[in-house]
Amino acid sequence: MNKFKELIKNPHFKWFNIFLRDIFLILVIGYINYSTNFRSWWVAFTTGMLVVWISWQFTDYLNYKKSLSWTLQ
Numbered sequence: 001m002n003k004f005k006e007l008i009k010n011p012h013f014k015w016f017n018i019f020l021r022d023i024f025l026i027l028v029i030g031y032i033n034y035s036t037n038f039r040s041w042w043v044a045f046t047t048g049m050l051v052v053w054i055s056w057q058f059t060d061y062l063n064y065k066k067s068l069s070w071t072l073q
Helices: 002-009 011-035 041-072
Strands: none
Touching: 002 011, 011 041
16 A cells, blocks of 8 residues: 555656546546537537647646756756
């Protein structure tokens, strides 16, 4: 149990947790889209916001990796 707590507190695991949460969010939005037969503009709008949000997080992750590589040099 202690190793699990250490893993969760690891800063590298934070990014994995964010992306895992986003995958579950994509699955939920995809199911809602499917259940409305792709006819809901609100769900389409939410899907667009989700794509933008995930791209921002991915960019932040890449910037984090770049800054980490600069500090290690």
